[in-house]
Amino acid sequence: MDIDLTREVQAALTFQEYGGGATIDGATHTPLRKHRSLEGSFMELLRLSEAGDAEGHEGFAVRQVSISHAAPGRINAFHIHPKRVQDELWCVIQGELRVWLIDCRAGSPTEGARLQALLSGEAPGLLHIPSGVAHGYQAGTEGALLIYAMNDQFRIDDPNEGRLPWDHFGTELWDVDRG
Secondary structure, three states: OOOOHHHHHHHHHOOOOOOOOOOOOOEEEEEEEEEEOOOEEEOOOOOOOOOOOOOOOOOOOOOOEEEEOOOOEEEEEEOOOOOOOOOOOEEEEEEEEEEEEEEEOOOOOOEEEEEEEEEOOOOOEEEEEEOEEEEEEEEEEEEEEEEEEEOOOOOOOOOOOOOOOOOOOOOOHHHHOOO
């Protein structure tokens, strides 16, 4: 460094990283285009191919679309779909969610990787969550409205909703960023 700092400050100093960041094999975030006008807004959430797959996500045949409302500050974590393949495409259409993805797939090229994403109605996008990736969220101060598509259907007689404790991967994931 060009600037001479005290040892105490040097020992505590960290640098924020921008760009790139962690990845999880198969997990993607695709920004959506929101058209705004004085009368309101319009946004395409998802197009289906002739074969019925979600465009841009070949092999993802939409079987169910659901809506979930998260109360302000709510932590809903962690869950995983271990019984059957159940990929999900998430889009927040109102409010914000801080989402954590943890790759729990044995033998995955990104096994154990952690990825944090911010989903927001202000800058909507589709977050693809592959099967075997644990996922959870914390809603922002105004809560959030989440719409999501799945390539499997919920079965009340055989739910595919494996649960892990909210702090299974560490309580620090949900700590407030204090800069």
